[in-house]
Structures are given as structure tokens and as C-alpha cells.
Amino acid sequence: QTGAFKCWYCNxxxxxxxxADYVVSDDLALDVLILADGQPRILDEPEFTALALSPKEGQMAWAAVKELQRLYQENQYPFNQKACP
Structure with a gap:
């Protein structure tokens, strides 16, 4: 382990x-991967498309992807850090 930055992976x-003693989340298949080269990649679109989501849920998921891309492009938290504090 070099401690070098590898990527951000956003579900x-x-x-x-x-x-009090649990966290439950429901993965919607879409992921945003940003490697050290800085190019955001959207992963698992076919799996996302296959989900039985309402139109509103689909729109909200894509809005989240766009918000992550915006935060990255504007160098805002958490994307302005190359390591965990």
C-alpha cells in the first residue's frame, strides 16, 4: 500500500x-467512478435501466449523478481532497 490516491467511487x-445500531440503503445500480486521471465514468447503466423505478425515482437518480459531476468539476467537497482526513 502506497497511500496514493486511486479513485472516488460513488453509489x-x-x-x-x-x-441506533443499523444503516440500510437501497442501491440503484448507477455508480460514478472518478479515477486519478480525473475523468468521471458512469457505471452500470444497463442494470439501472432494468430496475422498475418510477419516472420520478429515475430522474432523481440522474440528478444525483449530475450533482456529483458538478461537485467534482467545481472542485468542491468531497472531491477537493485526495485523501481521507
């Missing part, structure tokens, strides 16, 4: 349910 999920 698109429904809002998590958080309890």
Missing part, C-alpha cells in the same frame, strides 16, 4: 434509513 442509492 447512487435511495435515502438511507439510519437507526
Amino acid at each position: 447512487i442509492t435511495r435515502p438511507a434509513e439510519i437507526g
